[in-house]
Amino acid sequence: MSTPRLLGLPRDVWPRILAPLMMGMILLGAWEFAVRHFGVPAYVVPGPVLIGQALVADWPSLAAALVVTLRITVLALLVAVTAGVLLALLFSQSKWVEMTFLPYAVILQVTPIVAIAPLIIIWVDNVQAALLICAWIVAFFPIVSNTTIGLNSTDRNLVDLFRLYGATRWQTLLQLRLPAAMPFFLAGLRISGGLSLIGAIVAEFVAGAGGASSGLAYRILEAGYQLQIPRMFAALALISLAGVVIFLSLSLLSHLLLRRWHESAMSPDR
Template sequence: MKSNYTSLILPPLIVFALFLFLWQGCVELFSLPPYLVPSPYRVLKIASENYSTLLIATLLTAAAAVGGFLLSFAVGTSVALIFSQSKIVRQSFYPYAIFLQTVPIVAIAPLIVVWFGNGFFSVILVSFIISLFPIITNGTMGLLAVKKEWLDLFLINNASASQILFKLRFPNAVPYLFTGAKISSGLSVIGAIVGEFFAGYGAKYHGLGYLITFTSGQMKTDYLFAAVFMSTVLGLVFFGGVSLLSSYVLQRRGVANEPS
């Protein structure tokens, strides 16, 4: 078990160390100005100097992303359950689910601010919208991907529609839902940051999206790099958390792998 964790963690750490070394080398070799490309040391220094601000911003963005992700998972699963029960409903409304994926979120976010105002709720809505589609599509796929012989067995035993749905279709869809959840976990962070570009939170506290916009406009590139790095870490934490939960649940259910 220890060797497995080492094999998973060590290669990315080596790549990251090489990346930092290459980054520092390019800055020194080409004498890049700090306002264009700051060195890793400058980024680390500004991050340590503004640790509390970055931490509060990360926690605010994380809270909005969690809210958007949980809302998208609940709504997406419910919609997938409805889609699995009616072909007419699925064919009628599925194109509108695709609409959520095809329309740029930067075009929707200003409308949400107009309708619901600035603040935390609007940021959650943006995160929810951008992370909803993978749950719907993967959940619907899993609910419909039931083996015919299993369905026939339920029908022969006079199973009701609700029994077929919750004892056959839904358990079969769990791996698919986790696949969608892993995709949505990263999208929820992106949605929260984009929402903060437009909605913000207030005069006192700001999320990572606001810090990215502010530092970019002020040409504080080292601070910008620090905010982007925290955004990346947040996305990785979200994805890793959902992946660990997925592995735990699927192992408990005796499922070896998620659907590809």
């Protein structure tokens, strides 16, 4: 028996939407009550109402900074996907290539971006290009790691079956290995989406570049210098909201690509 649907969504989806929203409203209400009840100064911790007012009042500058940060984030994610998938394909075709280059990808991942971002900004004359490189470094490893695992996790019996029927190496890759690796790649993509935003923010903090092309990180620094704490929290709220939207968008993409054939995305009633 099919599950009843509301507004085209399965019934079990609504608790996942409404429960976090209700908890968020409760937390915001408790936050506002606490700062008012205990008389916490706005320059220490502003309440949600003041943060909302600052968001509305400073929306033009914050929105422009959000666009700058999101542009770097999206570009870094696209570069990470392209480079990560291509490198994972090379790894899956040659164990020698994987053993040679994968340790360097690991070194790139475990090196703190805060430590190498100043060097990148010094070496690269273009600030935007330097920010893009920093964000790409953070987002790159989950793509290449998860995609490599997915390509290497293909069912050996199916690989032998393809070989038995005379499939070429490229036919096996395109028709078997890549579809089998798709859930792993999409899982890495969801992780890299958030990491690319983190990398862009960290790089902006290190660069400290102002002007019309500055992102949300600089707006936070600027608000801190001017003791405009509600504005600082408003910029931070936009960063958090952008991260949530990126994760939900990539989760929706994953669901749409996998819902008809992979168990992780299929509805329980199917």
